[in-house]
Amino acid sequence: MNKKNQATKKLKQAAAVCAFALTAFGAFAQDKITNVKRPSTKTANTFYTGNRLPLQPLSFVKLPAGSVKPGGWVLKYLELQRDGLTGQLGSISAWLEKNNNAWFSNDGKGDHGWEEVPYWLKGYGNLGYALNDATIIAETKLWLNKVFESQQPDGYFGPKLSPNDRKEIPDLWPNMLMLWTLQSYYEYTNDARVIPFMLKYSKWLMNVPDEKLLKTYWENSRGGDNLYSVYWLYNRTGEKWLLDLAHKIHRNTADWSQKNNLPNWHNVNVAQCFREPATYYMQTKDSNHLKATYNDFFLIRTLYGQVPGGMFGADENARRGYDDPRQAVETCGLVEQMASNELLVGITGDPFWADHCENVAFNSYPAAVMPDFKGLRYLTAPNMAVSDSRNHAPGIQNEGPFLMMNPFSSRCCQHNHAMGWPYYNEHLWMATPDNGIVAMLYSESEVRAKVGSGKGTEVTLKQSTHYPFDDKIKIEVNAAAATNFPLYMRIPAWCSNATISINGVAQNVSFEAGSYARIERKWKQGDVVELTVPMKLQKDVWAKNKNSVSINYGPLTFSLKIEEQYKLMDSKKSAIGDSKWQANADQSKWPSFEIYPASMWNYGLLLNDQPLEQQFEIVKKSWPTNNFPFTQDAVPFMIKAKGKIIPEWILDKNGLVDLLPQSPVQTSTKAQNIELIPMGAARLRISSFPVVK
Structure with missing residues (x-):
């Protein structure tokens, strides 16, 4: 090839390179x-139904149920739910027994049928949609067909079980739950029965006099759930009278906009109902309503939430002076908080709510449930060295075996836990x-x-x-x-x-x-x-809780690794009074467990002024082959730290971890190597540490 041809070839090559570069630049530009x-x-x-005018536009719009296909550890959790409590409750819980169940009759009559069926069904159905599980979807539809049949000519549907002090208006709280179940069902199936059914019921609500609407404790506290359903229906129909109904429901719901106070301090109500003012804000556009939700969130945590894991120590009902990290929260409260966060990120667009949802989901919720999802704890705390069937009252506000792992730990959490991971999966992505x-x-x-x-x-x-x-x-x-x-x-x-x-x-x-x-x-x-998103070690200091500290790595909080000894218990004997088995249930397949520490738990952390990276060593491990990282043996990494035993920090007379000692703690015990693991994998745990010298 002569020099002229070589030069021509090089020019063509250079031109091609330039053209590619310009194309690439144009694409990047x-x-x-x-x-x-x-x-x-x-x-x-x-493409997706958000808020219709005049409602405040949504910052993010939930995708229809079934849009998100889970993978990884979330898929594993959903599969465990399917094979565990969520998927099998229909055959073991007496409250879900179809025979003579007011939810499974066509006239609302029966000898049982309150919140349990819709509590379970709204998570069970969404579990089926996430997994595209034909069996679960068919069973959900079987129940909902009975719900459709139960609607009366005046529009009311469901059980006619009334509160003891009010016979003429049935308890409306369970119906609020069933509306949410219908909403998800409609998103997945577009069943033409749902919208007219909900409209007819909403007209019935409009005809209930204010003096009789939402007057008993649960329905009054939780009217915000009904309010959300009214907006859901309005966005799909444009019926303007629904906005009048929304005003009516709000004014008859407990006032969650009080300054420095809450209508009540029941932990589930707080986690669920604090979002009501922000929900109503979508209609009023009054910033005071939006601020009230933020104020409620920070008020409960200022008074009772100076602990890691995103929650607060209320046991069932918060009490003044009981704010140590040994105080607990119901499993119901955990999943309700996650659901509130998921709704609020859509209403506000504030990434704070997504961050907080992850905090609860990663750190507090997993350890409230057995790894096989066949048992759960009614109450779980950031600091708990024993998980047994003892009555720990008055240290714990509840009287009963509320710290043990049990398939029937309570009538509410046993069914309400079902929505936790299905709802979480649905909000991984939003429009x-x-x-x-x-x-x-x-x-x-x-x-x-x-x-x-x-x-x-x-x-x-x-x-x-x-x-x-x-x-x-x-x-x-x-x-x-x-x-x-x-x-x-x-x-x-x-x-x-x-x-x-x-x-x-x-x-x-x-x-x-x-x-x-x-x-x-x-x-x-x-x-x-x-x-x-590079993760680094961070330290939280809980000044209002004896200057205790917790250690974080990215979104994960770490707990002391306490060797766990499981003791098999009789599930029937250890079930609390309002938990009931179906007559033919095989209880041997659903064990209960007490968990005791097989190693010392009363360590304080040895800290100094050096950077945390010089005080702790992160040890990474391989990803678990079963895709489930929330057990002590399977966690993908742990932290090596230094600590000292605090001899006087023991279990108190009620069998609970004693109150935190004031940090820094002077102790003459020898410094030891200790291991910290992610809080969500620690079913016994110390997550708020005293600092020792």
């Missing part, structure tokens, strides 16, 4: 990557007002959603991660045609130096902790986004 505190609500999502999608709660999963302009394009986004046990989240795009839409990714508040790469190219954009990365581009098949 089209990308718009920004850091936003909240999504703009100036537009509304055209955005600008026809995009947000990765809200990180977990291995796959979502199918419609995005973009015009008639939209259906895309599938696959998320791969071991979060919260890893700091990398990968999202792969599956789209039949190149499509322009925004993808949001939440930047947790604990992460100050998150980074993003697109198709392997690092993006030179900084992201504020507690915000969202918004990536708008023309996405094509095979595009990959990788978010890294």
Whole structure:
């Protein structure tokens, strides 16, 4: 080849390189990557049902039930639920016995039928939708068919069981739960019976005089759940009289907007009902209503929540002076708090609620349930060295065996636990007002959603991660045609130096902790986004609780590893009074356990002024082959630390971990190596540590 031809060839090659570079530059130039505190609500999502005017626009819109396909440890948890309590309660709980059940009759009559059926059904059905489980979906429909049949000519449906002091109006609290069950069912099936059924019942509610509406304790406290259903129905029908009903329900619901006070201090009510003012804010647009929800959240935690794990020590009902981390919270309270957070992130757009949801989901909730999901604890505390059947009152507000693992630990939590992980899975991804999608709660999963302009394009986004046990989240795009839409990714508040790469190219954009990365581009098949949220050790000091400390790594809080000794108990003998077995249930398949410490638990942490990285060693382990990281042996990493025994810190006369000693604690015992494991994997745990010298 002569020099002229060689030169021509090199010019062509250079031109090709330049053309490729310009194409690549043009593609990158089209990308718009920004850091936003909240999504703009100036537009509304055209594919998914958000708030209809005049309601305040939603910041994020829940996708229909069944849109998110779980993977990883969330899938494992859902499978454990299916094979454990959630999936099998219908055959063992007397409250779910169909014979003579007021929920399974066509006239609302029966000798039992209160909150248990809808409590269970709203999680059980959503579990079926998440797993696409034909058996669960069919059983859910069987119950709901009876609910449809129970509607009376005046619009009322369900049991006619009345409170003792009011015969003319049935208790409306269970019906609120059943409405939520119907809403999810409609999202999954589009069953044409649901909307007219709910409208007819809503007209019945409109005809109930104010002086008779929501007057008993549970329905009065929890009217916000009914309020949410009214808005759900309005958004799908546009019936303006429903907004009048919303005003009526709010004014007859307990006042959760009081300054420095709550209507009551029942732990489940607080976790569930504090969101009511923010729900009503969607209609009034009065910032005072929104502020009231935030005020309620911080009030309970200022008084009783100076502890790790995101919750507060109320036992069943909070009491002045009982705020040590040995005080507990119901399993009902845990799942209700998660549900509140999931709703509030949609209403407000505030990533705080997603952060807090993860705090409860990762640190408090897993240890409230047995690893096989065949037993749970009524009460779980950040500091508990014994989980037995003893009556620990008055140290614990409840009288009974409320600290043990039992399939029938209580009539409420036994059924209400069902919604925890199914609802969590549904909120891993949400739609955005600008026809995009947000990765809200990180977990291995796959979502199918419609995005973009015009008639939209259906895309599938696959998320791969071991979060919260890893700091990398990968999202792969599956789209039949190149499509322009925004993808949001939440930047947790604990992460100050998150980074993003697109198709392997690092993006030179900084992201504020507690915000969202918004990536708008023309996405094509095979595009990959990788978010890294570097985790580091952090220390919380609980000054209002004896200067105790807790240790965090990313979103995980760590507890002392206490060797656990399980003692098999008779489930029938240890069940509390309002828990009942079906007559033919095989109780041997549903054991109860007491858990005792087989190693010392009364350690204080030995800390100094050096950086935490120099005081603790993080030891990483392989990912568990069964995809379940919430047991002592399976946790993917642990922390090596130094501690000292505090001899005087023992179990008190009620059998509870004694009150925290004031830190710093002077002790002459020898410094020892101790291990810390993620709090969610510690069914016995010390999570608030005294500091020792």
